[in-house]
Amino acid sequence: MTANEVSVQDSEDLESRDYHHMMASGDGVIDSDKINRVSFHGSESKVTASRLTEFDVDEMRRAMLTRVADSDAFFKHQLITDPDLTFQEKLTISSELLDSKPSVFLSRYGKYLVEDDLPYFNKLRGDYMIDFHLDSLSQRFHAAAEKDKKKVKNRRFEAMRRLTQEGEYFSVEEMKRRDPLLFEEMIGKYQTNEDVAEAVAAADLSLSEVLLRHLQAVQNNELYEQQSRIQTSTEEFDSEDEDDDNEMDEEKECEKDDEEKLALKNEFVEIMQQRFLNGEDMEFDYHKVDNNEDFDSLEMVNRDEEDRYFADSPDCDLREEEDDDDDDDS
Numbered sequence: 001m002t003a004n005e006v007s008v009q010d011s012e013d014l015e016s017r018d019y020h021h022m023m024a025s026g027d028g029v030i031d032s033d034k035i036n037r038v039s040f041h042g043s044e045s046k047v048t049a050s051r052l053t054e055f056d057v058d059e060m061r062r063a064m065l066t067r068v069a070d071s072d073a074f075f076k077h078q079l080i081t082d083p084d085l086t087f088q089e090k091l092t093i094s095s096e097l098l099d100s101k102p103s104v105f106l107s108r109y110g111k112y113l114v115e116d117d118l119p120y121f122n123k124l125r126g127d128y129m130i131d132f133h134l135d136s137l138s139q140r141f142h143a144a145a146e147k148d149k150k151k152v153k154n155r156r157f158e159a160m161r162r163l164t165q166e167g168e169y170f171s172v173e174e175m176k177r178r179d180p181l182l183f184e185e186m187i188g189k190y191q192t193n194e195d196v197a198e199a200v201a202a203a204d205l206s207l208s209e210v211l212l213r214h215l216q217a218v219q220n221n222e223l224y225e226q227q228s229r230i231q232t233s234t235e236e237f238d239s240e241d242e243d244d245d246n247e248m249d250e251e252k253e254c255e256k257d258d259e260e261k262l263a264l265k266n267e268f269v270e271i272m273q274q275r276f277l278n279g280e281d282m283e284f285d286y287h288k289v290d291n292n293e294d295f296d297s298l299e300m301v302n303r304d305e306e307d308r309y310f311a312d313s314p315d316c317d318l319r320e321e322e323d324d325d326d327d328d329d330s
Contacts, residue, residue: 052119060120061098068094068109106133115141155295156277156286164273172265175272178281186268190256
């Protein structure tokens with residue numbers, strides 16, 4: 001083992017002993033009541049649990065220092081003729097800085113930290129500079145999370161737009177296959193024989209496509225029966241008189257004009273589209289969309305940038321104040 005490796009290990013052991021002496025309860029497990037949780041807008045760090053073990057704390061430190069040492073961060077001043085620092089040397093420098101000057105460590109390497117690193121510093125809360133850096137990092141992580149949510153939402157919307165243009169995924173037949181019960185409740189039970197015949201004629205299917213549709217219909221019926229059984233098992237049945245009244249109401253409901261049928265169809269499509277945007281289509285691989293830059297719509301990106309600019313621009317407030325003054329003068 002090299003001298004640098006010993007130095008890192010010694011500093012880690014010292015840090016660990018001091019920390020556990022101060023924070024551990026009698027059973028050797030860190031007591032969460034003695035840990036102030038890092039929070040921003042009411043959201044806690046993902047790693048912060050009700051109880052943190054010694055292993056958790058050691059892993060936080062190891063992962064954090066490894067990430068920093070493996071980065072292109074500044075570690076110390078060097079002459080142009082000096083050889084590049086090794087990973088182990090970077091690890092030693094950052095480890096010693098973390099132990100001796102944690103606020104400087106946060107200032108210098110905060111950009112390389114992740115949200116899961118923050119609970120490690122809870123024992124140091126109360127120092128003005130450390131609180132400042134931790135709160136700044138919490139705000140940064142919160143903003144990044146919101147940005148990621150919006151990015152995923154925009155990518156799914158773009159994917160939905162493309163799938164709608166392609167015509168298959170959001171076709172009535174495909175949506176019926178994915179949720180035959182909803183289709184039957186909103187469209188199927190209002191279809192007349194003429195409606196079905198027109199749909200078949202418009203499809204202009206080949207023999208193989210007809211056979212495929214037949215197989216899909218069989219699967220739809222099985223899924224419909226399964227969904228119906230689930231729905232029926234959760235319903236409470238009323239008296240026979242009320243059942244008779246319901247049957248009369250259902251017969252009356254089945255009489256819909258073309259305008260009402262179209263409105264229900266549009267509502268069915270909107271429900272299925274919203275289900276897609278919410279990530280609820282079990283058959284769809286959202287990973288291919290959510291993490292794919294190809295679905296970044298340039299129009300949406302530009303719109304988001306404009307919204308962000310005007311939201312942050314002081315000129316907006318100034319223009320609003322001028323408009324208010326003009327209204328008062330008039």
